[in-house]
Amino acid sequence: MSIDVATSIARILKQEGVEWVSTFPVCRVNNALGREGVPMIMMRDDRYAVALADAYSRVTGGERIGVCTVQGGVKVLVSGAGAGF
Structure with a gap:
């Protein structure tokens, strides 16, 4: 299979x-x-998806957040991931 x-x-x-x-x-x-x-x-693009995951993690004190993107999404992912630090 x-x-x-x-x-x-x-x-x-x-x-x-x-x-x-x-x-x-x-x-x-x-x-x-x-x-x-x-x-x-559903979010508009990678940047907002990362921002939502970051916000959820901060509000809940959680550490179970992972991010994955490919191709052109990496360009907009950087700003969202940078805000997480």
């Missing part, structure tokens, strides 16, 4: 007990997250 990377990521997030994922409409993992039942909060 073979599964795609997006499904693998979604299953790992679900197994790790992730409550929700901050994402954006063109993220390739979205369909897999939906199939696996992982709730999503």
Whole structure:
């Protein structure tokens, strides 16, 4: 049996007990997250998704935040990730 990377990521997030994922409409993992039942909060782009994850972490005192982006998203991710420090 073979599964795609997006499904693998979604299953790992679900197994790790992730409550929700901050994402954006063109993220390739979205369909897999939906199939696996992982709730999503849609943002406009990577920068806002990172800002939401950072804000949630700060408000809840949590340390279970991870960020992943590829290709052009790295350019806008930097400003959001920088604000997290």
